[in-house]
Amino acid sequence: MIKIAIFGVGLIGGSLALCFKGKPGVTVVGHSNNPKSVEKYIKRQVVDHATTSMEEAAADADFIFLCVPVGNLDDYLIQLSGLPLKPGCVITDVGSTKASIASCAKKLNFKDVHFIGGHPMAGKEKSGVEAATSYLFENAIYVLTPDSSTPAHAYDRLVELLQRTRALLIKVDPLVHDEVVGAISHLPHMIAVALVNQIAGYNESNSLYQQLAAGGFRDITRIASSDPVIWRDILVNNRDVVLRLLHDWNKEVSRFIELLEQRDGEGIAAQFAKASEFRNSLPERRKGVLTSVYEIYVDVPDHPGMIGQITTLLGNHRINLSNIHIIESREDVPGVLRLTFRDERQMDRAFELLTQENYTIHV
């Protein structure tokens, strides 16, 4: 029996638990200091067992996942280093920064216990176990930060376990990770928050700002709703990197100010063209990085109950959907439903059934 202990069963810890739980020969134990959270983990059936005792959760664990806020990671690792852990145990974390926890692990005296930092590049603006899903990591990049002292057998065991997340695992140096993730994740979160707060300020004297806020504002600001404690910890931890990035950001803003002051329309267009070239070159992670993704797109007229009709039709024919996504749901405008299937056979059967019912389908 493989025992997996998860400290902090929130969005990320809970999603990992759901990837592992129920697999033959695996038992998942959740830990929280809060007895109410422990009850909740059990009630939601995210873990097999849950406890407030760190010793009990860690005892005999083959793998330990630290899924608490970045500001608590070092403390958890230090506490674990004082416990009798199973020889060969692999400890990993999911923190959004990697340099500080790697340096903490290096200083600790683990004997036949191996720490390998980790960071799944997937998440949501929602937090807590309520937001956890087993498919959060599908096709996402999952960073691991082994170093030269990491035994190959420990790394290979962790990689084998993490295959269950269906993420794409890559090795990155912790310092490089913090630099790059600072730019593509931490900086955008700060920009989104600053933008929302700027507009919220205008809205105080005129609620038309809120009323008119449409796709553009919503697209760029979704992540401004992220958890304040999680993000406080990330930004404080990666302070030096994000301060540098903010100075560079100021230069980008100044460039726009200059272009506008000079009424340089061509210069503004050039900025958009340059940005769209890079933006359009980003890899499309939803589509088969690891495995083929079987998707069809169905036009759905704006009638109440249409989505229910489609899912009922597929359900009645025992076709399992692995994902369903409404791409456009504005009033009066026909929407598009993206249906994802586990295999080609189910996708083909769904195509056949929906065509018979006169739905317009794009593959």
Ligand SMILES: NC(=O)c1ccc[n+]([C@@H]2O[C@H](COP(=O)([O-])OP(=O)(O)OC[C@H]3O[C@@H](n4cnc5c(N)ncnc54)[C@H](O)[C@@H]3O)[C@@H](O)[C@H]2O)c1
């Ligand atoms: N949210 C994301 O998009 C995302 C993505 C990848 C990695 N991460 C990282 O994953 C980790 C968890 O983030 P999350 O989004 O799952 O957050 P979350 O709030 O959903 O879960 C955090 C968990 O830690 C527990 N916790 C909170 N404060 C604690 C404390 N002081 N001591 C002990 N436990 C505490 C909570 O009860 C909860 O179970 C963080 O280190 C974060 O940087 C987050």
Ligand SMILES: O=C(O)C(=O)C[C@]1(C(=O)O)C=C[C@@H](O)C=C1
């Ligand atoms: O999709 C989101 O809501 C996220 O914020 C996910 C996101 C990101 O910035 O891309 C946030 C933090 C992580 O550490 C990794 C991923």
